[in-house]
Amino acid sequence: MRFPSVATLAERARAVVVRFPWTMAAGIAAAIFAVVASTQHAQEEFWIRATATAALGLPLSLALTLLAEEREWALTRTAALNAVGFVLLGLFFWTWPGPDQKHEVIRYFQLSAGLHLLVAILPFTGQRESNAFWQYNRHLFLGFLRALVFSMVLFVGLAVALLALDKLFGVKVPGELYARMYFVIIFVINTAIFLAAVPSRLTELAGDASYPRVLKVFSQYILTPLVFIYLVILLAYLVKIVFGGE
Numbered sequence: 553m554r555f556p557s558v559a560t561l562a563e564r565a566r567a568v569v570v571r572f573p574w575t576m577a578a579g580i581a582a583a584i585f586a587v588v589a590s591t592q593h594a595q596e597e598f599w600i601r602a603t604a605t606a607a608l609g610l611p612l613s614l615a616l617t618l619l620a621e622e623r624e625w626a627l628t629r630t631a632a633l634n635a636v637g638f639v640l641l642g643l644f645f646w647t648w649p650g651p652d653q654k655h656e657v658i659r660y661f662q663l664s665a666g667l668h669l670l671v672a673i674l675p676f677t678g679q680r681e682s683n684a685f686w687q688y689n690r691h692l693f694l695g696f697l698r699a700l701v702f703s704m705v706l707f708v709g710l711a712v713a714l715l716a717l718d719k720l721f722g723v724k725v726p727g728e729l730y731a732r733m734y735f736v737i738i739f740v741i742n743t744a745i746f747l748a749a750v751p752s753r754l755t756e757l758a759g760d761a762s763y764p765r766v767l768k769v770f771s772q773y774i775l776t777p778l779v780f781i782y783l784v785i786l787l788a789y790l791v792k793i794v795f796g797g798e
Contacts, residue, residue, distance in 0.1 A: 564748055565744060565748075567748075568744050568747045568748050571617075571621075571747070571752075572613070572614065572617055572747050572750075574609070574613035574616075574617060574631075574634040574637075574638070575609075575610055575613040575614045575617065575743065575747060576740075576743065576744065576747070577609075577613075578606050578607075578609030578610050578612075578613055579606075579610055579739045579740050579743040579744075580739070580740055581602075581606040581609070582603050582606035582607045582609070582610070582735075582739040583735045583736045583738075583739035583740050585599050585602040585603040585606055586599075586603045586732075586735035586739065587732045587735055587736070589602075589603055590728055590731055590732060590735075591728075597650055597652070600650065600651065601645060601648060601650045601651075602645065604648075604651070604660060605641050605642075605644055605645040605648070606641075607664070607739070608641055608644070608663065608664060608667060609637070609638060609641050610739075610743060611664070611667040611668045611670065611671050612637050612641065612667050612670070613634050613637060613638075614671050614747070614750075615667065615670040615671045615674045615675070616630075616633050616634050616637050616674075617630060617634065618671070618674065618675040618750070618754070619633075619674050619675050619677070620633055621675075621752070622675045622676075622754055622755070644663075648660070671692070672688075672689050672692065673685075675688070675754055676688070676754070679755065683757070684754055684755050684756070684757040687751075687757040688751060688754050688757055691749060691750070691751045691757075692749075692750065694749070695745075695746050695748075695749025695750065696746055698745065698746075698749060699742050699743075699745035699746035699749070700742065702742075702745050703737050703738060703741055703742035703745065706737055706741065707733065707734055707737045707738075710733060710737075711730055711733070714729065714730070714733075
C-alpha cells in the first residue's frame with residue numbers, strides 16, 4: 553500500500569479549495585471568530601454570534617455549490633448564488649440575539665439541522681435518481697465519520713504533545729491554546745477532510761450498487777433504533793405542547 557506524498561496531499565487540498573471556496577472561507581472565518589471570542593472577553597457575545605453564523609455558512613454554501621455543480625452553472629452564477637446566501641447569513645447575524653436564551657439556542661440548532669438536511673436533498677431537486685441519492689448520502693455520512701475520526705485523533709495527539717511539553721519540559725503552554733487549536737481543527741481541517749470525500753457527478757452514482765456491511769449493521773442495529781427513540785420523544789413532546797398549551 554502506497555502512502556500519499558506531501559505533494560499529493562497538497563494537490564488534494566488545492567482541489568478542495570478550488571471546488572468549495574465558499575465553504576472553506578466559511579470554515580476559516582468560523583475558526584478566526586472562535587479564536588477571537590476566546591480572546592476578546594469584552595465583546596465575547598458579538599464574536600460568539602459571528603462564529604455561530606459562520607458555522608451556518610458551512611452547510612449552506614456546500615448545498616448551494618453542489619446544486620450549481622449538478623446544474624453545470626457558470627462560476628459567476630455559482631458565486632452570485634453563494635453571495636446571496638452569505639448576505640442572508642449577514643441578516644441572520646444582525647437579527648439573531650444570540651445564545652443567551654434557551655429558545656434562541658433551539659431555533660439556531662433547528663436552522664442548522666435544516667441547512668445540513670439541505671445538503672442531502674438540494675442537489676437532487678427535480679431528479680429521480682433514487683439510488684444515486686442513496687449513494688451520495690452514504691458517501692457524505694462515511695466522509696463525515698472519517699473526517700471526525702481523523703480530526704479528533706489529530707487534536708488529541710497534538711494536545712498530548714503540548715501537555716508533555718508543559719509537564720515534562722517546563723515549556724509554558726497557555727490553557728487557551730487547546731481550545732484555539734480545537735477551533736482550527738474542527739472548522740478548517742475537519743471541513744477540508746470532509747469536503748475531499750464529497751463525490752462529484754452525483755447522477756453517475758446511480759450505477760453504484762455497493763453497500764458496506766459495516767454501514768448496514770450500524771444503520772440497522774444502532775441508527776434505526778435511535779431514530780425511533782427520538783421520534784417517540786418528539787411525538788411525546790408534541791402531545792405535551794398541544795395539551796399543555798405551552
